[in-house]
Amino acid sequence: MAGWNPPADIADLLHQATPEAATQLRDIAEMAPDRERRKAAKRALYLLSQKHILPVERSEPVAPTTVLQAPADALRAFASAFDGAGNRLLIFLIPQPDGGNPLLSHILINDARGIRDYGGQRVPRRQIEARISDMERGMERGLAIAEIEPDYGRFLLAEARAIHQRDGTMTPAGFLDLLPLIGMPRQEYERPAVYAHLSPEEVLSDPTVPHDPEKLFATVWFENWFLDVNEVIPWLYRYVQAMQSPIELPESARAERRARSLAEATEGLLPAPVRRLYVRRLEETADILQRRSEREAARMALYHAGQLAEDKPVSEVPFARFLVERSWAVAYHLLREQAEHRGDIPTGVQPGA
Helix, strand or coil: CCCCCCCHHHHHHHHHCCHHHHHHHHHHHHHCCCHHHHHHHHHHHHHHHCCCCCCCCCCCCCCCCCCCCCCHHHCEEEEECCCCCCEEEEEEEECCCCCCCCEEEEEEEECCCEEEEEEEEECCHHHHHHHHHHHHHHHHHCCCEEEECHHHHHHHHHHHHHHHHHHCCCCCCCHHHHHHHHCCCCCCCCCCHHHHCCCHHHHHHCCCCCCCHHHHHCCCCCCCCCCCHHHHHHHHHHHHHHHCCCCCCCHHHHHHHHHHHHHHHHHHHCCHHHHHHHHHHHHHHHHHHHHCCCHHHHHHHHHHHHHHHCCCCHHHCHHHHHHHHHHHHHHHHHHHHHHHHHCCCCCCCCCCC
16 A cells, blocks of 8 residues: 555545545446556545545435335345445335335444434336346445345344444434334344355365455455554554664564564454454455355455454454554555654655555
8 A cells, every 4th residue: 555656536536635526536436447446546535534534425315204114024135245444235125015116225334333324215116126236236346235134134234223222322313214114123143144155164174265364355345444544553653663773673673573563553453342343344244245156255254254253362363464464554655745754754664465
């Protein structure tokens, strides 16, 4: 990430740093035919999100309706894979009891903060399959969406609501009017749905599953997985300070300092609660990829989930260390110009995965 030079138009939008610029970047990230341009736009979007500059919402809020319970067996549910910040979409196609056009509802959830936003619109029946196909084509842009069991969708939504109950926070205004149309889950799910299709023991012992986390992060569905840059920066400074020395250190001593700094940062940035979030993110993303027949990526994700869930220091987990390294690189890019101007970070010290 260090030394990243985006295309001129993307660099200009990044410099503008407005919601309108972020909206254009989102369009490029979703629709540009060139993969490198999509990738550059996603990186720029991530950098703007760290400054709390987000694209303009495109969905219209669900209009208040008379609350009627739709037939439970007629509901259809879809879910996206997780992004690097713990966000995913739940999508419900909700039939109307009066026989009218069904409601296509999008609900944005975060695994640490609960339900963040929702919206929807009535969809003519003849357009339903085309809408679903449009969603599924997002695979090419790194947005993996798959149809899931309706009750599992309700369960995932109930989990998100439970976060608000735990933290004493409110769901978005009007959301509770939508909830009866979706309903409550009929059962609890002790394990993520992916384990109905893939055995964790078999994946962990399979020698054909690539173990290098760099290969996982090179896929389009994981390339935007980073730790929060504001949380990474203090650890980046500690790393830089550890690497500075008034005398020339032998390479072995520099390598030892770097390894120790990386281990400390990994332990600090991925405490047990965050570690559990990443396990679940990997499992749920593996489920979506498995349903979309991306079997190698699904198995890699489940392998790293298994490694991360093992009872050993998180600094010994390759996925965790690599996640910290690549997040260091993002933070370095963000701070490089001002830090070099102040002389805080010498140009010879560049973290990166």
